[in-house]
Amino acid sequence: MAPQVHLNMNVRGLEMSATVAINELSAELIRQGRTISKLGLGQSPFPVPGTVVDALRANAAQKAYLAVRGLAELRDAIADYHQRRNGVPVSGDDVLVGPGSKELMFVLQIVFYGELVIPTPAWVSYAPQAQIVGRRVAFVACDRRDGWRLTPEKFEALCAGDPQRPRLIVLNYPSNPTGATLAPVELQALAEIARKYGCLVLSDEIYGELHHAGEHVSIARYYPEGTILSSGLSKWCGAGGWRLGTFTFPKSLRWLLDAMATVASETYTTTSAPIQYAAVHAFRGGMRIERYLAFARKILAALGAACRRRLVDAGVDVLEPQGGFYLFPDFSAHAESLRARGVRTSPELARRLLDEAGVALLPGSDFGRPREELTLRIAYVDFDGAKALASLEARPLDTPVDEHFLAVHCHSVLQGVERICAWLRGDLEASQAPRAQELRA
Numbered sequence: 001m002a003p004q005v006h007l008n009m010n011v012r013g014l015e016m017s018a019t020v021a022i023n024e025l026s027a028e029l030i031r032q033g034r035t036i037s038k039l040g041l042g043q044s045p046f047p048v049p050g051t052v053v054d055a056l057r058a059n060a061a062q063k064a065y066l067a068v069r070g071l072a073e074l075r076d077a078i079a080d081y082h083q084r085r086n087g088v089p090v091s092g093d094d095v096l097v098g099p100g101s102k103e104l105m106f107v108l109q110i111v112f113y114g115e116l117v118i119p120t121p122a123w124v125s126y127a128p129q130a131q132i133v134g135r136r137v138a139f140v141a142c143d144r145r146d147g148w149r150l151t152p153e154k155f156e157a158l159c160a161g162d163p164q165r166p167r168l169i170v171l172n173y174p175s176n177p178t179g180a181t182l183a184p185v186e187l188q189a190l191a192e193i194a195r196k197y198g199c200l201v202l203s204d205e206i207y208g209e210l211h212h213a214g215e216h217v218s219i220a221r222y223y224p225e226g227t228i229l230s231s232g233l234s235k236w237c238g239a240g241g242w243r244l245g246t247f248t249f250p251k252s253l254r255w256l257l258d259a260m261a262t263v264a265s266e267t268y269t270t271t272s273a274p275i276q277y278a279a280v281h282a283f284r285g286g287m288r289i290e291r292y293l294a295f296a297r298k299i300l301a302a303l304g305a306a307c308r309r310r311l312v313d314a315g316v317d318v319l320e321p322q323g324g325f326y327l328f329p330d331f332s333a334h335a336e337s338l339r340a341r342g343v344r345t346s347p348e349l350a351r352r353l354l355d356e357a358g359v360a361l362l363p364g365s366d367f368g369r370p371r372e373e374l375t376l377r378i379a380y381v382d383f384d385g386a387k388a389l390a391s392l393e394a395r396p397l398d399t400p401v402d403e404h405f406l407a408v409h410c411h412s413v414l415q416g417v418e419r420i421c422a423w424l425r426g427d428l429e430a431s432q433a434p435r436a437q438e439l440r441a
């Protein structure tokens with residue numbers, strides 16, 4: 001008799017995470033010989049800073065299982081980092097280290113009792129994780145007119161609807177997918193509402209260090225007693241594949257940290273030892289890491305603005321990004337002509353752009369938006385960040401990152417965006433000889 005195997009109800013119908021799937025699809029198409037601008041997966045284009053790579057090399061022989069909560073030295077370094085950067089008075093005992101903040105979020109969803117609040121557009125994995133653990137989700141649809149940001153009014157309306165319900169709200173700023181961030185006064189207003197209703201905040205600040213002006217502020221400043229601050233090496237340290245994430249808890253929520261550590265001890269046990277030793281150097285920071293970050297921000301700010309300019313010139317509505325490496329353009333001004341070409345939904349738009357323009361990106365529907373809303377996420381990361389950084393470092397400090405620099409170092413990104421614009425005009429031929437190509441040194 002064939003084995004009787006059935007899928008757990010919670011995972012039935014779930015597909016591979018959109019970010020991971022588009023990455024694998026792009027790689028496969030490239031392997032088949034197609035030229036693809038890889039604007040799908042949001043992976044840092046920059047290398048891991050040299051000092052951190054050296055530390056990993058020096059610790060390659062570390063082989064012991066480390067403490068479930070993380071290496072004590074690393075937890076202290078993370079606490080110091082958050083004190084320095086975010087002004088939150090935490091100690092190493094308040095820190096939990098895990099194999100990526102994505103895994104820590106999943107463990108939190110397992111141990112927490114209550115409703116998960118997700119303002120959309122939101123990163124692709126919060127909701128599927130909730131589905132896997134059978135958690136109830138309340139989506140709050142944000143508005144383009146509010147810069148895709150959660151307004152205090154919307155948050156208050158949700159909480160007031162059932163004031164006693166235990167809730168966990170996830171706030172991600174700078175945002176994946178919009179590139180927008182929350183200003184201190186907005187954070188203060190949201191903090192007051194969270195405090196009023198006893199709502200726990202999961203503050204996903206994985207792009208904090210990539211605020212383009214280096215001015216990231218954490219909501220933990222205004223709501224220290226109810227904020228779990230989530231960070232990690234993946235984005236600012238260029239180390240997505242290293243898998244190291246961190247949660248920092250208020251002292252009053254030590255029991256929640258302990259519960260997560262218990263689940264961790266029964267699942268992943270601990271985070272890779274060599275990576276933890278190396279991460280100590282990343283979180284301790286220093287002049288070389290500061291320089292690395294300053295240059296990375298400068299490149300991302302200029303590139304985000306250049307991509308946006310091209311889209312705006314093509315009649316696409318898109319916010320000026322403030323941090324991270326994403327744009328979330330809205331093509332609804334072109335809805336009529338797109339309909340005439342058989343495109344009615346964001347997945348159709350993304351698919352056509354991949355097939356006909358060779359640009360891999362993700363539809364807004366993967367970020368919790370209605371399928372009929374013609375939004376897309378562009379991750380402007382398809383370039384060699386090591387070369388771009390080296391070139392900038394070799395020039396005088398005030399050298400601007402101009403169109404010429406971008407054309408030389410970020411060619412594939414600009415070409416991808418130009419192809420989107422050309423495809424939109426029904427003029428794909430023009431995109432075969434894009435401006436970026438002509439400007440190449």
Ligand code: GLU
Pocket residue numbers: 017019020040041042043102123124125176379
């Ligand atoms: N956070 C990245 C993205 O949104 C990729 C990593 C992931 O989703 O696990 O593209």
